[in-house]
Amino acid sequence: MRYAGLALAFVSSWCFAFSGPMAKYLITAGLTPIEAVWARMAGAGLLLVAVLALIRPRALRISRSRLPFFGLYAVMAVAGVQSLYFVAITRLPVGVALLLVYMAPVMVVAWVRLVRKVRLARTAYVGAVVAVVGLGIVVEAWQEVRLDALGLVLGLLAGACSAGYFLMNDSFGDDVDPLGLIAWGMTGAAVVLIPFARPWDIPWDAFTVSAAPAAGGRTLPVLVAYLWMVLVATVVAYIIGVNAVRRLSAGVGATVASLEVIGGAVVAWGLVGETLGVFQIVGGLIVLSGALLAQTATGSAPLPSSRRGLRLGSGRSGAKL
Numbered sequence: 001m002r003y004a005g006l007a008l009a010f011v012s013s014w015c016f017a018f019s020g021p022m023a024k025y026l027i028t029a030g031l032t033p034i035e036a037v038w039a040r041m042a043g044a045g046l047l048l049v050a051v052l053a054l055i056r057p058r059a060l061r062i063s064r065s066r067l068p069f070f071g072l073y074a075v076m077a078v079a080g081v082q083s084l085y086f087v088a089i090t091r092l093p094v095g096v097a098l099l100l101v102y103m104a105p106v107m108v109v110a111w112v113r114l115v116r117k118v119r120l121a122r123t124a125y126v127g128a129v130v131a132v133v134g135l136g137i138v139v140e141a142w143q144e145v146r147l148d149a150l151g152l153v154l155g156l157l158a159g160a161c162s163a164g165y166f167l168m169n170d171s172f173g174d175d176v177d178p179l180g181l182i183a184w185g186m187t188g189a190a191v192v193l194i195p196f197a198r199p200w201d202i203p204w205d206a207f208t209v210s211a212a213p214a215a216g217g218r219t220l221p222v223l224v225a226y227l228w229m230v231l232v233a234t235v236v237a238y239i240i241g242v243n244a245v246r247r248l249s250a251g252v253g254a255t256v257a258s259l260e261v262i263g264g265a266v267v268a269w270g271l272v273g274e275t276l277g278v279f280q281i282v283g284g285l286i287v288l289s290g291a292l293l294a295q296t297a298t299g300s301a302p303l304p305s306s307r308r309g310l311r312l313g314s315g316r317s318g319a320k321l
Contacts, residue, residue: 008244015237022233024213025225029206037082039199044234045186051185059180066176069168073181074188083193084154091151100155104114104162111167127290134286140279153177169242178242186234199209217256234267 019040026036052059062070085101105128112118172181207226212219 008240009306012237012241012244015232019229019233022225022229025211025220025222028211028213028221029209030203031206033086034197035202038193040229040234041186042190043230045190048183049187059177070184071170073185075192076161078185078273079189079192081158084158087153088151088158090237091148101158101162103159105131107160107163108166131290134283134290137279137283181240
């Protein structure tokens with residue numbers, strides 16, 4: 001079961017990797033970053049709600065006692081990560097902001113150990129730290145010297161929200177349908193971001209043109225890039241990601257998800273024309289090593305009693321997708 005979870009985490013991270021490159025097509029066509037984020041969340045949320053309403057309406061039912069959980073998921077695990085990161089990069093170099101966001105694996109293992117009192121295998125801690133070091137090499141963080149105090153706080157808050165995403169996916173019970181959680185989470189995030197994105201000012205005609213984000217990039221219809229971002233980099237990525245965390249753990253899932261940065265660099269190289277340097281390749285191998293180290297922790301970490309059935313192949317796990 002843990003190998004299936006690891007495979008799902010890899011696939012999820014590569015699906016998420018398309019979000020940045022595809023968003024560049026929208027931004028090149030005239031959308032601001034926050035408008036691109038809103039369009040992504042709104043499109044994916046409405047699509048999932050509509051599909052579930054037709055084929056699985058039970059998934060959309062929320063008990064009154066679970067409303068705070070769903071609200072927190074939408075605000076923190078979805079909208080918080082996206083909006084805080086985009087605000088952070090207005091005050092920090094992108095490399096530093098990205099590194100702060102991907103401090104999430106370290107935050108997750110610290111929370112699991114200190115708050116949940118779960119003793120993880122040493123490889124979980126080592127893997128998380130190795131992954132963060134590798135990310136620092138990928139983004140060449142040592143070259144960035146302009147550090148803004150508020151930007152650092154915002155970047156760390158984005159990382160904390162990202163950690164919350166993994167912890168919340170790891171902790172909900174049988175009374176929450178994962179598909180419903182994702183659908184309402186994205187829809188709620190779109191609602192939360194309305195005052196910032198101001199969708200009535202979005203240049204909607206941008207979706208009717210083709211664009212190439214860079215001189216060496218491929219030209220694609222912006223609508224195709226948007227649909228790929230919604231379907232693959234959001235809907236499929238979130239669904240597979242939730243299932244991956246449920247089969248592994250929050251700590252391991254967060255560490256493996258760090259591979260999104262490497263996948264994003266590879267996708268950007270293939271589509272957008274951005275080059276991969278020696279530091280990106282070396283750093284990527286280090287991140288991969290950290291992810292594989294963290295994966296070994298799933299074999300020895302103690303399981304909460306409420307989740308033992310999931311790891312042992314109960315019927316509950318088969319209904320996620």
